[in-house]
Amino acid sequence: MAGVDVENRGGGPVKNGSRGGGGGNYYSSSSTSFVVDDGETQWTSWLVPMVVVANIALFVVMMYVNDCPKHNRAGPCVAKFLGRFSFEPLRLNPLFGPSNSTLIKLGALDWHRVVHRHQGWRLVTCIWLHAGVIHLAVNMLCLILIGVRLEQQFGFVRIGIVFLLSGFGGSVLSAVFNPNYITVGASGALFGLLGAMLSELFTNWTLYTNKAAALVTLAFVIAVNVALGILPHVNNLANIGGFLTGFLFGFILLPRPQLAWLDRRNLPADVPVKSKYRAYQYVLWVASLLLLLAGFTVGLVMLFRGKNVNDHCHWCHYLSCVPTDSWTCNGK
Numbered sequence: 001m002a003g004v005d006v007e008n009r010g011g012g013p014v015k016n017g018s019r020g021g022g023g024g025n026y027y028s029s030s031s032t033s034f035v036v037d038d039g040e041t042q043w044t045s046w047l048v049p050m051v052v053v054a055n056i057a058l059f060v061v062m063m064y065v066n067d068c069p070k071h072n073r074a075g076p077c078v079a080k081f082l083g084r085f086s087f088e089p090l091r092l093n094p095l096f097g098p099s100n101s102t103l104i105k106l107g108a109l110d111w112h113r114v115v116h117r118h119q120g121w122r123l124v125t126c127i128w129l130h131a132g133v134i135h136l137a138v139n140m141l142c143l144i145l146i147g148v149r150l151e152q153q154f155g156f157v158r159i160g161i162v163f164l165l166s167g168f169g170g171s172v173l174s175a176v177f178n179p180n181y182i183t184v185g186a187s188g189a190l191f192g193l194l195g196a197m198l199s200e201l202f203t204n205w206t207l208y209t210n211k212a213a214a215l216v217t218l219a220f221v222i223a224v225n226v227a228l229g230i231l232p233h234v235n236n237l238a239n240i241g242g243f244l245t246g247f248l249f250g251f252i253l254l255p256r257p258q259l260a261w262l263d264r265r266n267l268p269a270d271v272p273v274k275s276k277y278r279a280y281q282y283v284l285w286v287a288s289l290l291l292l293l294a295g296f297t298v299g300l301v302m303l304f305r306g307k308n309v310n311d312h313c314h315w316c317h318y319l320s321c322v323p324t325d326s327w328t329c330n331g332k
Contacts, residue, residue, distance in 0.1 A: 042152060042153075043151060043152050043153070043155045043156065044152070045148045045151040045152050046151075046156065047147075047151055047156035047159065047160055048143060048144065048147035048148050048151050048159070049144075049148070051143065051147070051163070051186075052140045052143060052144060054128065055128060055130065055136065055139070055140060055186060056136065056140065058128055058129060059129075059130050059133075059136050060085075061106075062097075062098055062102060062103075062106055062130075063084075063085045063087075063097075063098060064084060064085065065098075065102055065105070065106065066084075066098035066099055066102040067084040068084070068086045068087060068088055068098075068099070069083065069084060069086060070084065071099065071101075072088060072089070072099065074088075074089055074091075074092055075089040075091070075092075077089065078090060078096060079096075087132070087133075093131065093132055094132075095131045095132025095133065095134045095135045096132040096134055097130065097131045097132025097133065097135065098131075098132075103129060103131065103182055103184055104182055106125075106129060107121070107122055107125030107126060107128070107129060108122065108125075108129060108182045108183065108184045109122050109126035109171050109174060109175060109182060109183040109184065109238075110122060110182050111175050111178075111179030111180070112179070114175060114303065115179075115303065115304060115306050116306075120304075122171075123168055123171040123172060123175070124164075124167070124168060124171070126171055126183055126184050126185070127164075127167035127168075127171065127185070127188065127189050128186070129184035129185070130184060130185050130186070131184050131185060135185055138224060138225065139185060139186050139187060139190055139225075142190055142221050142224070142225065143186065143190055143193070145221070146190070146193050146194060146197060146221065147159065147163070147190075147193055150193060150196070150197060154253070158253045158254065159193070161249070161253065162193060162196045162246050162249045162250070162253060162254075163189045163192060163193060164189065165192070165245060165249065166188060166189050166191065166192015166193070166195070166196075166242040166243075166245040166246040167186065167188045167189030167192065168245075169192070169241045169242055169244070169295070169296065169299075170187070170188020170189070170191065170192070170235075170237075170238035170239065170240070170241035170245065171188060171241070172241060172296070172299040172300060172303060173237055173238065173240060173241025173244075173299060174188070174235045174237045174238040174241060175303050176299055176303050176307065176308075176309050177237045178235060178237050179308050181235065185235070185238070187225055187235070187238055187239050187242065188235075188238035188241055188242030189242055190225065190242070191222070191225065191238075191239045191240075191242035191243040191246065192242040192243065192245050192246025192249070193246055194218055194221060194222055194243060194246065195242070195243040195244065195245070195246030195247030195248075195249075195250060196246040196247065196250030196253070196254055197214075197218060198218055198247060198250065199246075199247045199248070199249075199250030199251045199254070199284075199288075200250045200254040200255075200256075201214050201215070201218075203250070203254065203255045203256070203281055203284065204255065204256045222243075225239060226239065245292065245295075248288040248291055248292050248295075249288070251281075251284040251285055251287075251288040252285055252288050252289055255277055255281045255284075255285070257276045257277060
């Protein structure tokens, strides 16, 4: 998957000359695998690696605080040789991780604490916690494969905004639709990057030469994370909320200028410069901004008024967790 050329754009490498009918100079970037204008900045990815390191460090701290041999009373710990870093019994946490009480103590999303104890900070802190080693490994691998590429192309500011606000949007939707479970994980934020990547693909569709590879890559990563989302504490509703938020932010933050606009420096002085973006890009920008403002407003109002949408959708909770004989979906 890492070798898939997701961003092969512009019709292939062009060497020391013009591309198409323009006179612009272009180079082929091996790190990003697409052709860009020689004035377009290529960023060094540091935010995504830092997020990965932070998530791993927090998981280690969480397992240290959990201390299964000391606090567990429900059965033998898994991987006892790890001492206080050993995991809870699999029937309580099939993802090889800590207990529910530890997750709540360190900032997991819990509807009752957000609404009745006014702990709104949990909508953000839950993004940085993971339910187990499996959950952490899948999320961080997908984040590296997707996030590094996006940060190289669009910079840490825009990708950081998409990541954080998508995670927040996923938390809001999860709390409104699924108040009976505790939720942790960067899945909502990760799905926000996937959504932004999809909208960026649509917005800049004509610039891609390998559209199928980009779509297959997205579909594969989404499928893996959705499958993981049926396990306890890994909330597919957060994934959906994050994906929708990132999808809309992609239209706002990740549109690419027309190649004709990038080539304007090589045009004669009397030739008028074309618009930086196409008309449909401006329309999508405005529509997405309005939808985001409306969505966040409605979601937060419903959340802090204590509305439980799950009362009107009795099957929605199965999107987040499917109970089996091996584990329970009761987040308490």
